[in-house]
Amino acid sequence: MAEAYVVEAVRTPVGRRGGALAAAHPADLAAHVITALMERTGVDPAAVDDVVLGCLDTVGPQAGDIARTSWLAAGLPEEVPGVTVDRQCGSGQQAVHFAAQAVLSGTQDLVVAGGTQNMSQVPIAYAARRAAEPLGLTDGPYAGSRGWRARYGDRPVDQFHGAELIADTWGISREAMEEFALGSHRRAVRAADEGRFARETVAYGGLTADEGPRRDTSAAAMAALRPVVPGGRLTAAVSSQISDGAAVLLIASENAVRDHGLTPRARIHHLSVRGEDPVRMLTAPIPATAHALRKTGLTMDDIDLVEINEAFAPVVLAWLEETGADPDKVNVNGGAIALGHPLGATGARLMTTLLHELERGGGRYGLQTMCEGGGQANVTVIERL
Numbered sequence: 001m002a003e004a005y006v007v008e009a010v011r012t013p014v015g016r017r018g019g020a021l022a023a024a025h026p027a028d029l030a031a032h033v034i035t036a037l038m039e040r041t042g043v044d045p046a047a048v049d050d051v052v053l054g055c056l057d058t059v060g061p062q063a064g065d066i067a068r069t070s071w072l073a074a075g076l077p078e079e080v081p082g083v084t085v086d087r088q089c090g091s092g093q094q095a096v097h098f099a100a101q102a103v104l105s106g107t108q109d110l111v112v113a114g115g116t117q118n119m120s121q122v123p124i125a126y127a128a129r130r131a132a133e134p135l136g137l138t139d140g141p142y143a144g145s146r147g148w149r150a151r152y153g154d155r156p157v158d159q160f161h162g163a164e165l166i167a168d169t170w171g172i173s174r175e176a177m178e179e180f181a182l183g184s185h186r187r188a189v190r191a192a193d194e195g196r197f198a199r200e201t202v203a204y205g206g207l208t209a210d211e212g213p214r215r216d217t218s219a220a221a222m223a224a225l226r227p228v229v230p231g232g233r234l235t236a237a238v239s240s241q242i243s244d245g246a247a248v249l250l251i252a253s254e255n256a257v258r259d260h261g262l263t264p265r266a267r268i269h270h271l272s273v274r275g276e277d278p279v280r281m282l283t284a285p286i287p288a289t290a291h292a293l294r295k296t297g298l299t300m301d302d303i304d305l306v307e308i309n310e311a312f313a314p315v316v317l318a319w320l321e322e323t324g325a326d327p328d329k330v331n332v333n334g335g336a337i338a339l340g341h342p343l344g345a346t347g348a349r350l351m352t353t354l355l356h357e358l359e360r361g362g363g364r365y366g367l368q369t370m371c372e373g374g375g376q377a378n379v380t381v382i383e384r385l
Contacts (some may be wrong), residue, residue, distance in 0.1 A: 001256050003099040004355070005264035006382060007043075009352035010036045011247035012204045013211065014340040020207040021244035022120035026055070026062050029204065029246035030116035032069035036202040037248050038076070038113065039169040040198075043260055049108035051082035052098050053248075054091025054115030055344035057127045058084060066116060070246075080181065086344075087273075088373030089311060091115055093347025093380060099251040100268045112246030114348035124242065124343065157280050159373075162281035163239075163312035164232045169280075170318045174233035177313035178222040179240045181337045184310060188213035189332025196333055199243040200356045212241045238313035243340030247348035249355075266355055269365065270296045270381035277375050282315045284377035285369040286322045292367070292379040300325045303381075304363025309349040309370035310335030318371075333357060351380065358384040 015021030021029065030053060038045050049374070055065035063352050067082030089092040092115030099113035109201055112234055128141045142148045167177070191197060192209055201209070222237035257264055272295060274288040285308060293299060300323055308330060320327055331337075333353060336346060345371060354366040369379045 002106060003256055004102050004268040005252045006039055006250045006266040006268070006355060007248070007250040007262050007264055008041045009200065009249040010127050010202050011200055011349050011352045012041065012245045013201055013282070014342060014349065015207060015209045016211040016340065017120050019211045021118065021204060022261070024118065024204065024244065026116045026118040026121070026246070027066055027069040029118065029244070030066070030114070030248065031074035032204055033114070033248045034070060034074045034112060034118040035201055037250055041250055041262060041313040043250065043262070045076045045080065046055060046111055048110045049258065050102065051080060051112045052085060052095040053082065053344070054085045054087070054089060054095045054347060055117055055124045056091060058086065059127045059130070060122055062090065062122055064228050070202050082113040087261050087378070088371040088374065089119060089309065089343055090370050090376065090378045091344045092349065093325035093351065093368060093370060093378045094273070096249060096251065096351055096380065097271045097273070097378060100271055103251055103253045107257070108354055109233035109253040111251045113249055113251055114185045114247035115248065115345035117342035117344040118244045119242045119342060120244050140359045150280055157279055157281070159281060159311065160234060161235050162279070163278045163314050164229050165312055166282060166314040166318050167233055170314065170321060172314045172317050174231055176317060177233065177238040178219060180313045180317060181222060182217065182330065184334045184337040185214050185217050187332060189215050191333035196357065196360065200352050210339050212243065213338045215333060219347065221284065222337070234312065239333070240311050240338065242342035243342040243344040245340070245345050245349065247345050247352050249348060249351060265359065266382040266384050268380065269383040270379070273376060275374070275376045282311060282371040282374065283318065284375050285315070285319050285371055287369070288377035288379045289319070289323055289369055292381060296381060298365065303365050304329065305332065305354060305361070305366045306330040307354045307359055307366070307368045309341065309350060311338040311341065313337065313362050315371050325356050345377070349366050355382065373383050374375045
């Protein structure tokens with residue numbers, strides 16, 4: 001059978017909203033890591049078949065097929081095309097899936113895949129809100145659809161209500177969520193102090209490390225915050241941080257590995273995507289993980305490390321309860337609550353961190369999953385080589 005290999009993976013530090021990366025054009029963020037990727041691998045850029053990048057809210061500086069723009073902004077050959085992917089928060093992971101599928105199909109041999117997002121410049125859901133305003137629509141992209149309303153009614157459809165529904169359904173207390181969030185910051189700070197992110201991160205300008213992790217946060221500080229949804233238990237402290245950043249990977253076929261003298265670091269063992277209730281929205285990683293394990297014949301005991309996106313603390317806590325995964329194997333270097341969530345880039349950032357941490361710890365299998373708008377979830381299993 002054909003194989004798809006991960007040859008290299010790099011990312012920018014993740015910047016806070018309004019932080020060190022706020023003024024950077026999102027195409028320049030991606031161009032920066034693409035350049036580093038080409039330099040690290042030594043691959044002739046003209047040999048790349050395609051560039052696939054995830055990005056949401058593709059308006060303003062993120063419009064115009066930013067994958068193509070990013071490649072050109074890096075000064076690389078014009079004959080290499082690019083395409084931009086939107087599977088909501090899983091866009092960067094889906095970009096890796098499309099790249100791997102192209103390689104597995106035999107139609108392409110070298111694909112750059114990842115994502116970029118500048119949420120300081122283009123706020124979350126900006127495209128939906130801006131287009132809806134002149135139409136008098138206030139309920140996001142689903143407003144005005146007769147088919148949607150007939151099927152799902154007028155229930156609020158947004159990530160905050162989805163996270164509250166998860167907390168209610170699984171009986172997750174605010175205290176449990178805050179304990180998890182505090183742990184995320186502590187793990188991220190420890191990882192930074194131990195240099196765990198050094199190899200995977202390429203400094204951008206004067207930013208050399210992730211801006212999100214808070215050394216001085218505490219349970220008391222979290223407990224003092226007001227809920228996002230009135231009467232709810234969700235606060236900013238247990239939610240992912242609005243962020244800026246980019247990450248890319250080089251996916252290669254066996255032929256490309258041989259022809260270009262590359263050393264693969266992992267192979268794509270499995271990739272899939274599943275859907276669930278779009279109103280509750282954020283629970284799809286649970287059935288998606290079960291589906292992936294059935295397809296592969298693996299169990300959670302076989303998985304050495306997990307990266308599940310910390311969109312909100314209850315997403316991970318419910319997933320842990322349903323899968324029975326060992327919490328000590330999950331997000332060991334912190335997650336989006338501490339490190340930030342530059343939407344289109346996060347899927348590639350998680351994969352980059354997963355690869356490097358598997359190598360550091362000597363693990364074999366790593367599993368990545370993340371909740372996505374519309375009630376979807378991608379799952380990727382990589383095998384370290």
